[in-house]
Amino acid sequence: MEHSIYLEAAAALARQAGEIIRARFGGEFEKEYKSCPSDMVTEVDRKCEEIIIAGLQKVFPDHVIVGEESTDEARAYPDGFTWYVDPLDGTTNFVYGIPFCCVSIGLAFGGEIVAGVVYDPFRGECFSAAKGSGAFLNGRLVCVDPIRKKLKEGLLVTGYPSNKTFNKRLLRIDYHRVLESCTNLRALGAAALELAYIACGRLTGFWENVLRPWDVAAGSLLVEEAGGRVTDINGQKLNLEGYPSIVASNGLIHDELLEVLS
Numbered sequence: 341m342e343h344s345i346y347l348e349a350a351a352a353l354a355r356q357a358g359e360i361i362r363a364r365f366g367g368e369f370e371k372e373y374k375s376c377p378s379d380m381v382t383e384v385d386r387k388c389e390e391i392i393i394a395g396l397q398k399v400f401p402d403h404v405i406v407g408e409e410s411t412d413e414a415r416a417y418p419d420g421f422t423w424y425v426d427p428l429d430g431t432t433n434f435v436y437g438i439p440f441c442c443v444s445i446g447l448a449f450g451g452e453i454v455a456g457v458v459y460d461p462f463r464g465e466c467f468s469a470a471k472g473s474g475a476f477l478n479g480r481l482v483c484v485d486p487i488r489k490k491l492k493e494g495l496l497v498t499g500y501p502s503n504k505t506f507n508k509r510l511l512r513i514d515y516h517r518v519l520e521s522c523t524n525l526r527a528l529g530a531a532a533l534e535l536a537y538i539a540c541g542r543l544t545g546f547w548e549n550v551l552r553p554w555d556v557a558a559g560s561l562l563v564e565e566a567g568g569r570v571t572d573i574n575g576q577k578l579n580l581e582g583y584p585s586i587v588a589s590n591g592l593i594h595d596e597l598l599e600v601l602s
C-alpha cells in the first residue's frame with residue numbers, strides 16, 4: 341500500500357498545528373480541567389485539533405477521525421482507515437512553560453497502524469514512519485539504540501497519568517527495583533515524543549500504564565519501524581482500544597524490562 345499521501349498530509353497538518361503551539365508558548369491562553377485539576381486542556385489544544393481534523397476531512401472524507409479533544413469513545417475500527425490525533429501531547433509541559441511537547445497523528449487501516457507522524461515544534465523535528473518502510477527523522481532514516489543490550493545499560497523513560505483516578509495502577513510497579521536495574525529513569529511528559537526518542541535511539545526503553553490510543557498510535561509504529569519492539573505491559577500485542585498500557589524498547593532489553601515491570 342502506498343502511504344506517502346497519508347504521511348505528507350499528516351506531516352503538513354502537524355507542522356501547521358506545531359506553528360500554533362510554538363507561537364502561543366509562554367503566552368496567555370484559556371485553560372480548563374477535564375477529569376481533575378491535573379488533567380488540563382487549553383484553547384491551543386482545541387485549536388490545533390480543529391485544524392488537523394478539518395484538514396484530514398478535506399482530503400480524506402471517508403476516513404474515521406478520533407481526536408483527543410472531540411472523541412469520547414476511543415475504540416478500534418476494524419474496517420477502513422482511522423486517524424488518531426493528539427493535537428498537543430504534553431499539555432502539562434505546555435502550561436508550565438516546558439518546551440517538550442508534540443503533535444501526534446497516527447493512521448490505522450483495518451485496526452493496524454500503517455502510518456504515523458510525531459512533530460516537535462520546538463526543535464523542528466518531524467518523525468515519520470509507514471508500515472514496512474522504516475522510520476525517519478526529518479527525512480533521515482533512524483534506528484533504535486543498537487548499543488545497549490542489557491537493561492542495566494539502558495536509559496528508561498516513563499510517564500504518570502494526568503487523570504488521578506489511574507494512579508492506583510502505579511502501585512503495581514516497583515520503582516526502586518526498576519531504578520536498580522537500569523542506568524536511570526526519566527519522565528519527560530509527552531508519551532508520543534518519548535516513543536519517537538526510543539525510535540531514534542536517544543532513549544532505550546519506555547513504559548506507561550494508562551494511555552489513550554492517540555498517545556501511542558504514531559509512536560508505536562515509529563519504534564517498530566526503527567527496529568524496536570512494542571508490547572503491552574504483559575508482553576502481549578499492543579491493543580490500541582480504550583486505555584492501553586505500553587512497553588516499547590530497542591528490542592534488546594525488552595524481555596528484561598518486562599520482567600522488572602512484572
Ligand code: IPD
Pocket residue numbers: 426428429430431432498499500501502528529530531532548550551555
Ligand atoms: C499526556 C502525556 C504524558 C502522559 C499522560 C498523557 P496529554 O498526554 O503524554 O506524558 O504521561 O499519561 O495523558 O494529556 O498531554 O496529551
Ligand code: CA
Pocket residue numbers: 426428429430531554555
Ligand atoms: Ca497525549
Ligand code: CA
Pocket residue numbers: 385408426427428429430431
Ligand atoms: Ca493531548
